[in-house]
Amino acid sequence: MxxxxxxxxxxxxxxxSISDDVLAEKYYKTxxxxxDQLHGRVARALAxxxxxxxRAEWEGRFxxxxxxxxIGAGRIMSAAGTDIQATLINCFVQPVGDxxxxxxxDGYPGIYEALREAAETxxxxxxxxxxxxxxxxxxxxxxxxxxxxxxxxxxxxxxDQSCATVESAGARRGAQMGVLRIDHPDVLEFITAKRTPGxxxxxxxxxxxxxxxMQAVIDGADWALVHKAEPGPKLRQxxxxxxxxxxxxxxxxxxxxxxxxxxxxxYDFAEPGILFLDQIGRDNNLHYAEKIEATNPCGEQPLPxxxxxxxxxxxxxxxxxxxFGVGGEAAFDWDAFEQVxxxxxxxxxxxxxxxxxxxxxxxxxxxxxxxxxVGFTGLGNTLTMLKLRYDRAEGRDMAAxxxxxxxxxxxxxxxxxAREKGAFPKFKAQDYLAPGTFASRLPDDLQDAxxxxxxxxxxxxxxxxxGTVSLAFADNAxxxxxxxxxxxxxxxxxxxxxxxxxxxVEDHAFRLYRSLFHSDKPNIGAGDLPEYFxxxxxxxxxxxxxxxxxxQPYVDTSISKTVNIPEDYxxxxxxxxxxxxxxxxxxxxxxxxxxxILGAVLETAPASKDKAAASPAPPAYDPLRTxxxxxxxxxxxxVAEKIEYWTSEGQQRLYLIVTFLPVPTADGxxxxxxxxxxxMPVGQSGESQQWIxxxxxxxxxxxxxxxxxxxxxxxRKVTWDRGPVRLGTHEKADGTHVPRWHDSEVAAIAYAIQxxxxxxxxxxxxxxxxxxxxxxxxxxxxxxxxxPPNVMAGKKCPDCGAHAMIRKDGCDxxxxxxxxxxxx
Numbered sequence: 001m002x003x004x005x006x007x008x009x010x011x012x013x014x015x016x017s018i019s020d021d022v023l024a025e026k027y028y029k030t031x032x033x034x035x036d037q038l039h040g041r042v043a044r045a046l047a048x049x050x051x052x053x054x055r056a057e058w059e060g061r062f063x064x065x066x067x068x069x070x071i072g073a074g075r076i077m078s079a080a081g082t083d084i085q086a087t088l089i090n091c092f093v094q095p096v097g098d099x100x101x102x103x104x105x106d107g108y109p110g111i112y113e114a115l116r117e118a119a120e121t122x123x124x125x126x127x128x129x130x131x132x133x134x135x136x137x138x139x140x141x142x143x144x145x146x147x148x149x150x151x152x153x154x155x156x157x158x159x160d161q162s163c164a165t166v167e168s169a170g171a172r173r174g175a176q177m178g179v180l181r182i183d184h185p186d187v188l189e190f191i192t193a194k195r196t197p198g199x200x201x202x203x204x205x206x207x208x209x210x211x212x213x214m215q216a217v218i219d220g221a222d223w224a225l226v227h228k229a230e231p232g233p234k235l236r237q238x239x240x241x242x243x244x245x246x247x248x249x250x251x252x253x254x255x256x257x258x259x260x261x262x263x264x265x266x267y268d269f270a271e272p273g274i275l276f277l278d279q280i281g282r283d284n285n286l287h288y289a290e291k292i293e294a295t296n297p298c299g300e301q302p303l304p305x306x307x308x309x310x311x312x313x314x315x316x317x318x319x320x321x322x323x324f325g326v327g328g329e330a331a332f333d334w335d336a337f338e339q340v341x342x343x344x345x346x347x348x349x350x351x352x353x354x355x356x357x358x359x360x361x362x363x364x365x366x367x368x369x370x371x372x373x374v375g376f377t378g379l380g381n382t383l384t385m386l387k388l389r390y391d392r393a394e395g396r397d398m399a400a401x402x403x404x405x406x407x408x409x410x411x412x413x414x415x416x417x418a419r420e421k422g423a424f425p426k427f428k429a430q431d432y433l434a435p436g437t438f439a440s441r442l443p444d445d446l447q448d449a450x451x452x453x454x455x456x457x458x459x460x461x462x463x464x465x466x467g468t469v470s471l472a473f474a475d476n477a478x479x480x481x482x483x484x485x486x487x488x489x490x491x492x493x494x495x496x497x498x499x500x501x502x503x504x505v506e507d508h509a510f511r512l513y514r515s516l517f518h519s520d521k522p523n524i525g526a527g528d529l530p531e532y533f534x535x536x537x538x539x540x541x542x543x544x545x546x547x548x549x550x551x552q553p554y555v556d557t558s559i560s561k562t563v564n565i566p567e568d569y570x571x572x573x574x575x576x577x578x579x580x581x582x583x584x585x586x587x588x589x590x591x592x593x594x595x596x597i598l599g600a601v602l603e604t605a606p607a608s609k610d611k612a613a614a615s616p617a618p619p620a621y622d623p624l625r626t627x628x629x630x631x632x633x634x635x636x637x638x639v640a641e642k643i644e645y646w647t648s649e650g651q652q653r654l655y656l657i658v659t660f661l662p663v664p665t666a667d668g669x670x671x672x673x674x675x676x677x678x679x680m681p682v683g684q685s686g687e688s689q690q691w692i693x694x695x696x697x698x699x700x701x702x703x704x705x706x707x708x709x710x711x712x713x714x715x716r717k718v719t720w721d722r723g724p725v726r727l728g729t730h731e732k733a734d735g736t737h738v739p740r741w742h743d744s745e746v747a748a749i750a751y752a753i754q755x756x757x758x759x760x761x762x763x764x765x766x767x768x769x770x771x772x773x774x775x776x777x778x779x780x781x782x783x784x785x786x787x788p789p790n791v792m793a794g795k796k797c798p799d800c801g802a803h804a805m806i807r808k809d810g811c812d813x814x815x816x817x818x819x820x821x822x823x824x
Contacts, residue, residue: 013475013511013512013515015475016475016476016503016505016506016511017503018471018476018491018503018505019471019472019473019475019476021501021503022468022471022472023035023038023472023473026074026078026468026472027077027078027472029041029081029082035473036067038077039063039066039067040063041080041081041082042062042066042072042076042077042080042081043059043060043062043063043066044059044081045080045081045354046058046062046080046347046350046351046354047059047062047350048350048354049350049353049354050350058346061343062343062347065340065343065344065347068318068336068340069314069315069316069317069318069319069340070312070314070315070340070343070344070347071312071313071314071315071469071473071474072088072311072312072347072348072351073090073309073311073312073313073464073466073469074090074468074469075087075088075089075090075125075126076088076312076351077469077472077473079125080351080354085124085356086124086125086356087121087124087125087126087355087356087357087358088310088351088354088355088356089126089308089309089310089351089355089357089362090126090127090296090309090310090311090464091126091127091128091129091175091296091297091298091301091308091309092121092126092127092128092129092296092303092306092307092308092309092358092362093128093129093130093131093294093295093296093301093303093304093305093306093307094114094117094118094121094128094129094130094305094306095108095109095114095130095131095305095306096108096109096111096114096130096131096132096134096135096155097109097110097111097114097134097135098134098135098136098229099111100112101113104134106134108134108305111135111155111158114130115158115159115162117358117359117361118130118159118162118163118176119162119166120358120359121358121359121362122163122166123166123358124356124358126308126358127175127176127177127296127297127298128175128176128177128296128297129176129177129178129179129294129295129296129297129303130159130176130177130178130179130294131179131180131181131208131293131294132152132155132156132178132179132180133152133179133180133181133184133208133293135149135151135152135155136149136151136227136229137149137151137152137184137185137186137227137229137231137250138150138151138153138154138185138186138189139151139231139232139234139235139250140227140229140230140231140232140235141229141230141231141232148232148234149229151186151189152180152184152186152190153186153189153190153193156178156193156200156203157199157200159176159178159203160176160199160200160201160202160203163175163176163202163203164201164202175202175204175297175298176202176203176204176297177203177204177205177206177294177295177296177297177298177299178190178200178203178204178205178206179205179206179207179208179275179293179294179295180205180207180208181207181208181210181277181293182207182208182209182210182213182223182258183210183213183223183224183225183226184225184227185225185226185227185250185251187207187225187258188258188261190205190207190272191207191261191262191265191272192261192265193205194265194269194271194272195265195268195269204271204273204297204298204299205271205272205273206271206272206273206274206275206295206299206588206590207262207272207273207274207275208275208277208293208294209274209275209276209277209582210277210278211276211278211279213255213259214579214582216255217255217256217259219255220254220255220256221254221255222252222253222254222255223252223253223254223255223258224243224249224251224252225249225250225251225252225253226243226247226248226249226250227247227248227250228246228247228248229248230242230248231248231250235250239251259575260575262274263571263574263575263578264571266574266578266591267571267574267591267593268593270590270591270592270593270806273299273588273589273590274578274581274588274589274590275294275295275299275302275587275588276581276582276586276587276588277292277293279582279585279586279587280292280302280558280587282436282437283436283437283438283556283587284302284437284438285432285437285438285439285458285459285556286304286369286426286432286458286459287431287434287437288428288431288432288434289369289426289428289431290304290307290369291304292304293305295558295588296309298464298465298560299558299560299588299590300373300375300462300463300464300465300557300558300559300560301373301462301464301557301558302557302558302587303371304365305361305365306359306361306362306364306365307365307366307369307371308362308365308366308371309373309462309464310348310351310352310355310366310371310372310373311348311372311373311375311462311464312344312347312348312351312372312373312374312375313374313375313376313377313464313466313469313480314337314340314341314344314374314375314376314377314406315376315377315378315470315473315474315477316337316376316377316378316379316381316382316402316477317378317381317382317385317474317475317477317508317509319332319333319334319336319337319340319382320332320333320382320385320386321333323385323386323509323512323516324385324387324512324513324516324517324530325387326516330385330386330387331386332382332386332398332402334405337402337405337406337409338405338406338408338409341374341405341406341409341410341413342409342410342412342413342416343413344374344410345372345374345410345413345414345417345456345457345460346413346417348372348373348374349370349372349414349417349421349456349457351372352366352367352370352372367425368424368425368426369424369425369426369457369458369459370424370456370457370458371457371458371459372457372459372460373459373460373461373462373464373557374406374410374460374461374462375461375462375463375464375466375480376402376406376463376480376481377466377469377470377474377477377478377479377480378470378474378477378478378508379399379402379478379480379481379482379483380478380479380481380482380483380484380509381477381478381484381507381508381509382402383395383398383399383532384484384509384532384533384534385509385512386398387530387532388532389531389532389534390483390534390539390543390547391483391534391538391539391540391543395547396546396547396550397550399481399547399550399551400550400551400553400554403550403551403553403554403555404554406461406554407442407460407461407554407555407556408442408443408446410460410461411439411442411446411450411455411460412446412449414455414456414457414460415446415449415450415453415454415455415456417456417457418453418454418455418456419453421456422454422456423453423454423455423456424454424455424456424457424458426458427454427455427458429450429451429454432450432455432458433447433450433451438556439556441553459556459557460556461554461555461556461557462555462557462558463480463481463551463555463558463559463560463561464480464560465479465480465560466479466480467479467813471505474508475508475511476505476506476507476508477507477508477509478507478508478509480560480561481547481548481551481559481560481561482536482561482562483534483535483536483539484507484509484510484533484535484536485535485536485537485815486507486535486537486815487506487507487510487526487529487533487535488504488505488506488507488510489504489505489815490502490503490504490505491503491504491505509533510529510533513529513533536564537564537566541563541564541565541569541573541574541577541591542577542580544561544563544564545563545577545580545581545584545586545589547561548561548581548584548586548589549584549585549586552584552585552586552587553585558587558588559587561590562590562591562592563577563589563590563591563592564591564592564593565577565591565592565593566593566594567593567594569593574591574593577589577591592806594806623663623664623665623666623672623674624663624672624674624706625706625707626663626706627704627705627706628661628663628674628676628704628705628706629704631661631676631677631704632661636659636660636661636676636677637659637660637662637673638657638658638659638660638677639657639658639660639756639760640655640656640657641655641656641657641658641752641756642654642655642656643655643656643727643748643749643752644727645725645726645727645742645745645748645752646725646726646727647725647726647745652745654680654692654749655680655681656678656679656680656749656752656753656756657678657679657680657681658675658677658678658679658753658756658757658760659675659676659677659678659679660673660674660675660676660760661673661674661676662674673760674703675703675708675757675760676700676703676704677700677703678696678699678700678703678753679696680692680693680696691746692749695715695746695749698711699711699712699753712750712753712754713750715746715747715749715750716742716747716750716751716754717743717747718743718744718746718747718750719743719744719747720743720744720745720746724741724742724743725741725742725743725744725745725747725748726739726740726741726742727740727742727748727751727752728740728751728752728755
């Protein structure tokens with residue numbers, strides 16, 4: 001349809017107070033008090049890349065485009081036109097080589113050089129994705145130092161801590177994506193790493209899965225874990241061998257066994273995600289000039305080393321005419337949309353010329369290929385306003401039409417830009433349009449234009465998560481490609497002075513519908529809404545995936561979307577989702593299933609006011625953590641242990657007595673021994689006697705209170721000023737043992753106690769400690785706080801404290817207060 005110049009009903013809606021506050025906090029700069037002033041700053045900055053005589057014209061056109069619904073990603077809207085040296089690019093992929101320093105044999109930066117580059121990138125405001133597959137596996141030979149490698153997972157710990165330490169520009173929390181190939185010998189450790197609470201909190205993780213592996217799963221074949229690095233003698237004795245292509249086979253296992261391990265981790269812990277690298281490579285317009293091995297932190301941009309995400313979504317709700325059929329048939333304004341897309345291409349191309357680059361390699365990579373990512377937000381709301389259900393064929397067909405029209409408008413605009421400014425330097429028409437690439441599926445006339453004139457940008461499209469910009473600039477329109485998550489919720493927000501503010505945050509389509517049909521009834525409920533109002537929790541997992549299938553063919557990079565599934569979703573059906581995604585040609589998949597580990601869906605519809613709130617379920621009985629009010633009378637089994645350790649003053653010796661109490665197991669069919677008393681005989685250690693006695697008494701109380709593991713964990717963190725303490729040994733990958741060092745006597749004694757308990761309980765299912773490494777695990781928190789209706793429970797939110805933090809669209813998202821944490 002032709003563009004309608006009349007104001008839309010959306011224009012009559014007053015801004016939500018939460019949107020005004022987010023704009024003020026995250027995007028307004030000194031002197032700015034309105035969106036138009038912010039838009040003027042951004043338009044002026046992007047127009048500065050034009051020739052002097054054209055700047056005024058393009059500043060006006062960019063400003064009109066921003067007003068019409070084109071927005072930059074958060075970094076652009078926040079930092080463009082300011083004097084801070086922050087990048088306007090949201091995310092990057094950084095290479096990591098198989099060397100400690102310098103560069104490896106293939107020219108990739110060594111681990112600590114890559115760490116430095118990543119820290120600089122995050123400090124300037126960019127998230128980072130990495131492929132760690134080049135790093136040699138645990139137990140591989142390191143010839144230069146005659147030692148054994150510790151493997152990529154150990155170095156990911158270092159990157160994780162670096163990300164937690166570095167504050168990025170504009171106080172934006174760093175975000176990272178860690179990728180490991182499915183054939184890397186340490187892939188099992190990688191897959192299960194996040195089962196350990198607190199590990200890799202600053203990482204999303206994804207396994208790079210090949211077509212060959214998926215076929216091996218289907219065929220029930222074995223799968224080899226391989227690397228070019230030579231295994232150490234211990235691994236070679238266990239059967240590691242070199243095959244004809246020169247790679248070393250570290251281990252072979254059934255492909256289905258490995259796949260099941262991935263699926264169980266994703267089912268219970270929401271990670272790892274899956275990347276289908278072969279499909280990414282086949283579809284890549286630049287298959288002839290690069291190899292993609294990783295994505296940005298939210299997964300919507302598969303990128304080569306030093307590649308970047310230059311993103312800018314279009315607010316789709318701005319192009320709905322006669323929403324809900326008011327004043328005429330609801331329709332989408334294609335002409336206006338395509339005009340905005342075309343101008344957005346030029347604006348994002350200019351971002352590449354005006355941004356601050358954290359690293360010269362990033363500037364060079366960008367200049368050679370000029371990747372950009374025009375996308376959209378508000379798809380779910382747009383379908384609702386057009387009276388189409390997101391979870392039905394008619395909704396998917398409309399979404400595919402929008403994506404196709406966006407594709408064609410963006411590629412045509414890039415061809416026109418190439419005629420004016422030149423094609424990207426790596427452009428080769430024959431290779432770019434080779435059969436199988438994304439560009440080869442463009443309309444024939446567009447392909448002919450590309451052959452004749454070239455194209456300015458190698459890639460042009462990306463569907464990213466848009467949580468904060470949708471809230472700030474789009475009246476809380478549904479995020480990215482997602483359906484609405486809920487129609488209304490309460491958000492608690494911590495202010496700078498420590499006080500808290502409370503907001504009612506409403507979905508844009510819901511607000512608009514109420515204003516048009518129920519203006520005299522502010523508290524309408526789900527029963528007052530038409531059937532085409534459908535939210536994320538009301539549709540099946542297959543319907544979520546089907547929307548990705550409908551849109552992905554028209555997006556030259558990828559789509560960031562989280563498939564939310566119910567807690568009781570069958571495991572076998574869950575595995576089928578991933579196979580469905582691979583067979584459909586998707587480039588990846590991420591899911592979230594609330595459960596007893598991550599939280600559960602409590603209720604998906606508002607409870608009636610006269611219905612009593614449901615009490616939280618009582619915590620499950622844990623024989624090793626339930627409170628023991630009083631020591632039972634009589635004798636109990638005990639163990640006496642001599643502890644020998646070395647300090648700066650030489651060898652020390654203490655004797656420890658631990659008493660155990662048999663307690664019923666969770667199933668009531670047996671007993672397990674639980675440590676409940678700790679005692680050290682008097683007169684052993686002179687000046688240390690007082691703290692030893694006090695410590696033993698406190699440990700006894702902790703043991704009976706059910707938090708012994710937490711108390712011992714805290715003890716192992718104690719340090720002192722007399723130097724390290726040696727106690728016990730640590731087995732290296734090559735089988736040799738080296739001394740284990742602790743930061744204090746207290747820490748050493750805690751370690752000894754953990755060993756004693758682990759040895760006593762090593763055959764018991766409920767053992768508190770891993771007998772090999774003995775990491776002290778934090779005890780489970782009490783039952784999660786009850787959360788209101790329409791809220792999905794999860795981890796504890798750092799902003800409001802509710803146990804409602806889930807993964808949504810690749811981001812940490814609080815379903816209680818709307819806080820958005822780490823994401824791209």
